[in-house]
Amino acid sequence: MSIDFEEAVIKRMKNKGVAGVEYLVMDATAMSFDSGSFDYAIDKGTLDALCSDKSPETASRVVAYFNEIVRVLSAKGGVYIGVSLLQDFVLDSLVSFFQGGMGNTHSETNTFDFRI
Ligand SMILES: C[S@@+](CC[C@H](N)C(=O)[O-])C[C@H]1O[C@@H](n2cnc3c(N)ncnc32)[C@H](O)[C@@H]1O
Numbered sequence: 071m072s073i074d075f076e077e078a079v080i081k082r083m084k085n086k087g088v089a090g091v092e093y094l095v096m097d098a099t100a101m102s103f104d105s106g107s108f109d110y111a112i113d114k115g116t117l118d119a120l121c122s123d124k125s126p127e128t129a130s131r132v133v134a135y136f137n138e139i140v141r142v143l144s145a146k147g148g149v150y151i152g153v154s155l156l157q158d159f160v161l162d163s164l165v166s167f168f169q170g171g172m173g174n175t176h177s178e179t180n181t182f183d184f185r186i
Pocket residue numbers: 073074075076079096097098099113114115116119120
C-alpha cells in the first residue's frame with residue numbers, strides 16, 4: 071500500500087506498474103485504513119514535506135500525522151521507519167512525540183522505542 075495526497079503523484083506511480091503495490095490518494099494525517107492494519111509504515115520525505123516550518127499549524131499537522139501512523143500500526147509491535155533530512159525542528163518533533171508528549175494520544179496505551 072502506498073499513499074500520497076496528490077492525485078498526479080498517484081497517477082504517475084500507477085503508470086509505472088510496480089507489481090504488488092496498491093497506490094491510493096490519501097491524506098496521511100487522516101487515513102482511511104483501519105487501526106492496527108500494518109506491521110510497518112515507511113516514510114521517505116513525507117514527514118519533511120509536512121514539517122516544513124516551526125509554525126503552530128505545521129506542528130498540529132505533524133501531530134495528526136504521527137497519531138495516524140501509530141493508530142494504523144499494529145499495537146503488538148508496529149515499526150515506523152522514516153527517511154528524513156532531519157532538520158532540527160523535525161528531530162525535535164519526533165523526539166517530543168515519541169517520548170509521549172506533543173499531543174501523542176497513544177502514550178497511555180503504547181510504549182515507544184525510538185532510534186536514529
Ligand atoms: C519529498 S516527496 C517524497 C515522495 C516519495 N515518498 C519519494 O520518495 O519519492 C513528499 C511527498 O509527500 C506528499 N505529501 C505531503 N503531505 C502529505 C499528506 N498530508 N498526505 C499524503 N502525502 C503527503 C507530497 O505530495 C509529496 O509527493
